[in-house]
Amino acid sequence: MDEQTLIRRAQTGDVHAFNELVLAYQDRVYSAAYRIMGEQAAAADAAQEAFIAAFRKLGTFRGGSFKSWLLRIVTNACYDELRRRKRRPATSLESLAPESPDPSPQLVSHEENPEDHAQRLELSRAIEDCIRALSLEHRTLVVLRDVEELDYRAIAQVTGLKPGTVKSRLSRARARLRDCLRGLGELLPAEYRLRSDG
């Protein structure tokens, strides 16, 4: 059954059809939540809230990219959770995230030999660290653009920013990320190494 059919059936209240969509998108939604939130439990809660909200709001979905629509909902769920945490400064994610990186996010399977897998895992952690070091807004923009590959217009819809603002802030986020990744040095594969001399 194709995605549009599943969406139409889910819009009539068919939770089984909606669960098919959940299965198709839950890893991606969780990944986005994890990279925005920075920790597994909070990301899982945000993803679950996002799917519940998506099911309830499905009647408002008017076509277009379902993935973008879901990402918008999960981003909002993350923002809501972060706002709750900001009201409780002791558990603020902004302060917690760089200090408590999740050491072993479970990756979707890669058929690699153990050595390659270990190297990829290490590289992945390094990149995750750099992403996590960004501010919430920069992190969100980098995730939506460079991980989820949404265009500026979609990102503007998700974040509520103007496309021009998305453009300028994304540029700054990438510049910070570049500086962070330069510090990784030899950890990066040769083709990805960034020379500090520009």
Place this chain on the structure above:
Amino acid sequence: MSGLPPADLERLSAYLDGELPPDERTDLERRLAEDAALRAELEALRRVVALVRETPVLRAPRDFRLDPAVYGRRSVRRMARFYRRAGALSTLAAVALLVIGVLVVLRTEPPRVLIETAAEAPAAVVEEARPTHVAAAPTLLPTAMPPAGSGASDQIAPTPTLVPPAAPESADIAAESEGAAAAAQEIDQAAQPEAPIAEAMREPTGEALAGPEVGAAGAPPPTITTFSGGGNVSPGQPPRAPAPTMTAAIAMLPTATATVTASPTTAASPTLTPTPQIERQASETSPFLPDPGIFFGGSLALLALAAMFFALSRRGQP
């Protein structure tokens, strides 16, 4: 940190994403061809983006599927509840209309029976006359009309049943029109000796004239009592006269004046200008009650609606 101005970094970033307007893109590409530092920065950004895109999709730590027991067919359940309620309301309304209809029937039954009896009386001659053209034998005029304002049952106007003084073997009825159009009607009536010749008039614009010989054959007793001065009517009369055989050719013209000639065997041929006053009297003295058919029809329609709602409420149920 790059030594490039933020505006250039922004252009390079948007250029990588294909979000740069065409004129700016052309300008940037021209500069890239000339400026090595700009090219190096573009390459660095490209690697950053590639690295971020290398980040794997993470496996969800748990299944986020929704529990059908909690979220299953929410809207369908809501709609089913709505349809069930609508069906119940429609059924209640149908029953209410049915009850009202029955009450209306019970309330209006006496006059209806009277009118139906009069209308059905085979010996009846129904003619239509303009109120301005009342030509009737004075002897047929009722001497008294029912008093207005009394109860509905005794407000029934005189039934247009005409009982000739002697049992007529036949009745010839000639209808004369006021204008050129005229039609004759002849009623051959093989009436039994005591059978009345009834005439029912239901035209509301007419004038009811009933002679002293006019009886209320077929009318229920309460109606008959209103004829206390109107003729030889007694409450003990049978509710319906033996039906005479009648062949009638009735000319009904708007301006016609009917002359009813009763049995030729009798000297007193009742000439009657028919009367719609029957109906008017009833309506004037009875409270207005709509046709119960409205209620029954509405009740049926509501029942059909309720059936539709109940059927809809079951649609989509597991």
